[in-house]
Amino acid sequence: MTTAQHKIGSGFGAGTTAAEVVAGIDLTGKLAIVTGGYSGIGLETTRALAAAGAHVVVPARRRATAEEALRGFENVELGELDLADLESVRTFAERFAASGRGIDLFIGSAGIMALPETRVGPGWEAQFATNHLGHFALVNRLWAAFRPGARVVSVSSRGHHYGPVCFDDLDFERGYDKWLAYGQAKTANVLFAVHLDKLAREQGVRAFALHPGRILTDLVRHLDRQELVDAGMVDESGQVTGGAKTPEQGAATQVWAATSPQLDGLGGVYLEDCDIAEPAPADGTRTGVKDYAIDPALAERLWTVSAELTGVNAF
Structure with a gap:
């Protein structure tokens, strides 16, 4: 398979921060939506975009937590959204559409990882439903608001290496494995960007997926100490091991994806x-x-399966 997956020599690297990639870029007049934009790398993404002049809308499932995390931020507004609830997705999208505003940047940074077997909606496996289907439905419901030149950023991870999408058992009804389920959801995040880019590029909208890096954030809340040790994220004393990124560094790739002129014409x-x-x-x-x-x-x-499951397809 021929691929465009080759480095372009951006001049940045693993140690680059979100503030560094957006330095010199003026986002005044741009509107960004950042799911999960009040915690971990999402919070640092919101910080960097807002500091560069963007107006950032942060949909939040935990509103009180989001209000506390974003206190003092300028150019930021909160909305209410639970990605695991398609009715909540519809309500958020309709409220945004009613505001008459356009979208320039969309970053799907919210996610859950390696949780015990959990079902949401009509019995969907929670990681696939939250990390993929919720974002799929949200972007499709918001589609009319995307402006030409907009970018959609789907935050995946190296976890996609755990496995592909299991089309014959999306909900792991034949046996649940939290890491295989996480891998499926993260693979889905990449595939979503691949097909969205194909569908949207003629309208001037491009899509990207990414691995933010290994960062110790609230995402690991479902893992115990030994699992973190086994994953190489902390040592036996609980200290973060070498090679891990700070949240500011972890946010850099998604901010670069959303804003860098180096990616113009790509997707x-x-x-x-x-x-x-x-x-x-x-x-x-x-x-x-x-x-x-x-x-x-x-x-x-x-894309076809996701549209059937969610009942939403803007294309």
Whole structure:
């Protein structure tokens, strides 16, 4: 499979912060929506975009927590949204549409990871439903508001290496594995960007997916100490191990994806460390992007299934 997955030499890297990638970029007059924009790398994304002049809308499931985290921020407003509840997604989208505003940047940063078996909606596996279907429905419901030149950023992770989308058992009804379910959801995040970019590029809207890096945030709340040790995120004493990014560094790639002129004319690719990622090596090393995550046929198949499940398709 030929691929556009090759580094472009951005000049940035794993240690770059969100503030550094947006330095010199004026976002005055731009409107951004950042799901999860009040916690972890989402919070740092909101901070960087707002500091550059963007007006940032932060949909929040935990409104009181969001209000506390964003106290003192300028150019930021809160909305109410639970990505696991499609009725909540519809309500948020309708309220936004009624405001008559356009969208320039959309960053789907909210997510859950490796939780015990949980069902939402009509029995959907929670990680797939929240991380993928919720964002799928939200972007489609908001579609009429996207302005030409807008970018959609789907925050995936290196977790997509855990496995592809299991089309014959999306909800893991034949046996639940929290890491395989997480891997499926993160693969879905990449495939979503691949097909959205194909559908939207003629309208001047481009889409990207990315791995933000290894960051110790509230995302790991469902893991115990030993699981974090086994994953190499902390040592036996609970201290963060070398190679982990700070939240400011973890937010950099998604801010770069949303704002960098270096990506003008590009789209449908997976990024890491503020550059386009290379294809994953054949030796199984968890770096780069797996073929099944950028396969256009699988991306189209997932889009069709997602539209059937959510009842929403702007295209």
